[in-house]
Amino acid sequence: MAATLVSKNRSFQGHQFVYKHPSSTTNCEMTFGVYIPDHQPEEKLPTLFYLSGLTCTHANFMEKSGFQQFASKHRFIVVHPDTSPRGVDIAGDSDSWDFGKGAGFYVNATVEKWSKNYRMYDYIVKELLEEVAPKVAPIDAGRVGIFGHSMGGHGALTIGLRNPQKFKSISAFAPICNPISVPWGQKALGGYLGEDQATWKEYDASEVLKRYEGPKREILVDQGTADNFLGQLKPETLKETDHVAVEVRMQKDFDHSYYFIASFMADHFAHHAKALV
C-alpha cells in the first residue's frame, strides 16, 4: 500500500525521507527511512538496504551513522527499516530489550502468538524491497545490496545470502554470526520459531554461508575488539568457502556503538560501490 511522508530533510546532495505505511506482511503500520541522492527524472540508482540492531528504530542509523555523506558521494539510495512491528501489543513483547519490540531478528515467526506480526524477513525481502520502497525511490532492482549492524548484520548476512538474485553485495558491522550457539540467538529463534532447531539454521549466517552455492560474493565485516557483546557475535564462525570470500577486520579498541559504525562507513560504501556502481 502507499506510503505516507513523515519528514523530509535536505542532506548533502540529496534528501533524507521518512515514510510510514500499513504493512500487509506485519499487519501493522511500519516506518522506514530512505535517503535519495539528487538524480535525473528517469534515472534509476543503485540501492542499499541497511538493517539496524537491537532496540533501534529506523532513526538511529539516520541520525548517528553519518551515512548520508557517502550515499551522496556514491549516489546510492539507502533504505533503512524499523527492527520490528510496532503498535501491536502481544503479551511479552516489551519484557526484554532483546526480544519482541525492537528485536524482530529478521525472521518469519512460526510460533502462533508471534506469527501474525513478526514477519520481518518477508517484510524486508518482499514487501519493502519489491512493493513499497520502489514507489517512493527510483531503485534499480538489478543493483541492490544489503548491510547492517549486530542483529541487523545477522539480517543482512542471512537475507543477502538467501536471496542472491535480489541482493548483489553484502557487508556488516559487528554482526551476530552464529545465533544458534549464543544466548541472544537462542532466545530469539526459540521464541519466534519454536523448539525445532533445524528451522533455526535458515536464520544462522554461518550455517547459511556454509551451504551457499550462488554467484560468488565478497563479504566485508568490521568488528571492534573492545565490543562488550563479542561473545554473542562470533565472527570467527564465518568461514570462507569456494563461493564466498569473507574479510573480517578486527578493529582495535572499537566498541559496539555508532561511533564504531561511523568510523568505517566510508569503507562499507566503497565495498558496495565496487559491486554495484
Next chain:
Amino acid sequence: MAATLVSKNRSFQGHQFVYKHPSSTTNCEMTFGVYIPDHQPEEKLPTLFYLSGLTCTHANFMEKSGFQQFASKHRFIVVHPDTSPRGVDIAGDSDSWDFGKGAGFYVNATVEKWSKNYRMYDYIVKELLEEVAPKVAPIDAGRVGIFGHSMGGHGALTIGLRNPQKFKSISAFAPICNPISVPWGQKALGGYLGEDQATWKEYDASEVLKRYEGPKREILVDQGTADNFLGQLKPETLKETDHVAVEVRMQKDFDHSYYFIASFMADHFAHHAKALV
C-alpha cells in the same frame, strides 16, 4: 576542579570522551564532551570549541553531526559543552524551550534570580577553556577556534570576537546574528540581563562585529534557505568591516537541523584548519 570521566568511545583515529565536573562559575555540575585525536605523549593540538543550540545538551553534536571524522582528519581537539546549567531548579527555568534550561544563551546573567548559575559566558571563556579542558586534553592554547549552531552560533560569534587573544578562528551554522532585534534574543537578553538594552549589545553578534578592531578575522557562516527560524537569525545583519571578512553562504533547501550541519561540517573544519593548523 577536576573532571570525572563519564564515557569514552573509540571514534575514527581518536576517542570521544564525556566528562562532568563541579563548576565554580555556574555553581552546579556541568557535563561536556571532548574529542581527542591520537597524539604523541608531549604533543599539543589545535582545538575547537563548539557551542550548541536551543534545547541541546553536550550530546546532540557528538551523536548527530559526524564531526569526529574531520576532527580526526585535521587532528583537532574539539570541546563541546552543555547549553545551560543543569540540576539547579529556578522558578521558570523549565517553562519554555527558549529560556532557562537548555537555553543559557552564553551570557553572564545580571538579573539576580539567574546570576548565581546562568553564567555560560564566563564558564566557556574562563573556566572550561583555561582550567577544566586543559586538564583532560592537550590543548595548544595559542591555536584555539570557536564555532556553533543557532544560539551556539550567536555564542561563537560573540565570544570569538570579544576574545580575539583566545580564539583565533570563528565560524557558525545558522547563527542568531542580531538577537536584540528578534523575539528569541529579546526574551533571553531581557530575562538574563534586565531592561537596560545597552548591556544587550555586548551579546549581539552584529553589534560586536561592527565595533571589532582586533586582528583580522575571516568568518564563515552557512545558512539554509529552508530554515524555519530564518526570521530569528538575520544573517544579513553581519556586515563586513575592515577588520572582519564575512562569508555568508545561503544553502539552498537546507533547514535548521543536524542534517544541514553535517552537510557542511567538512568545510568548517577546513576553514578553521586554514587559520590554526
